[in-house]
Amino acid sequence: MKVIPLRLAGASVIEPIVHGDQRGFFMESYNQQVMQDEGITHTFIQDNQSLSADAGVIRGLHYQLNPKAQTKLIRVLTGAIYDVILDIRISSPTFGQWMSVILSEYNHRQLLVPKGFAHGFCTLVPNTQVLYKVDEYYSPLHDRGILWNDPTLSIDWPTSKAILSEKDKQQPLLKDAEINFN
Numbered sequence: 251m252k253v254i255p256l257r258l259a260g261a262s263v264i265e266p267i268v269h270g271d272q273r274g275f276f277m278e279s280y281n282q283q284v285m286q287d288e289g290i291t292h293t294f295i296q297d298n299q300s301l302s303a304d305a306g307v308i309r310g311l312h313y314q315l316n317p318k319a320q321t322k323l324i325r326v327l328t329g330a331i332y333d334v335i336l337d338i339r340i341s342s343p344t345f346g347q348w349m350s351v352i353l354s355e356y357n358h359r360q361l362l363v364p365k366g367f368a369h370g371f372c373t374l375v376p377n378t379q380v381l382y383k384v385d386e387y388y389s390p391l392h393d394r395g396i397l398w399n400d401p402t403l404s405i406d407w408p409t410s411k412a413i414l415s416e417k418d419k420q421q422p423l424l425k426d427a428e429i430n431f432n
């Protein structure tokens with residue numbers, strides 16, 4: 251497994267070892283000991299899965315407030331996503347900065363998103379299934395979001411049609427969002 255630190259401190263791309271043969275492939279999509287050996291010591295306690303039926307579905311930008319903030323380990327089972335993370339750690343030198351990574355069933359890449367980041371993705375193909383591990387349970391009371399097309403962020407989402415939940419259509423701008431990350 252290869253861990254590639256990203257320019258937003260704490261975030262990494264993880265590239266698992268893929269064993270291909272004439273049947274297809276096998277990979278250990280998650281191995282706690284291997285992760286710990288790479289310094290990724292989170293204890294993930296919940297697995298999530300979403301299916302997006304169409305390309306252009308945008309889910310996010312979401313986060314949970316402290317003390318229920320979540321580290322997320324994201325991968326794509328089928329399809330492909332343009333995954334976006336936004337640094338919302340108030341004292342971070344990269345506060346308000348975002349970056350994107352393509353995760354797909356073909357590149358097998360995973361994205362480690364630390365606490366203190368808002369997360370979202372845009373599907374690139376129909377029937378995209380995203381799996382992700384989190385190290386804190388879902389807490390609706392602590393669930394927050396930031397508007398996907400906040401003009402101060404100028405996230406260049408790869409879609410002109412943005413299929414959104416009603417909740418995500420009404421998320422606050424970053425300047426109005428409730429944030430409690432140092």
Ligand SMILES: Cc1cn([C@H]2C[C@H](O)[C@@H](COP(=O)(O)OP(=O)(O)O[C@H]3O[C@H](C)C(=O)[C@H](O)[C@H]3O)O2)c(=O)[nH]c1=O
Binds near residue numbers: 417
């Ligand atoms: C996140 C979550 C949601 N739910 C319920 C709440 C709603 O009734 C339903 C759909 O939730 P939501 O619309 O928030 O799902 P997404 O828009 O896919 O949001 C997720 O995808 C973005 C990209 C993220 O990074 C977040 O982790 C997560 O919020 O599932 C649960 O029961 N447990 C959970 O852990």
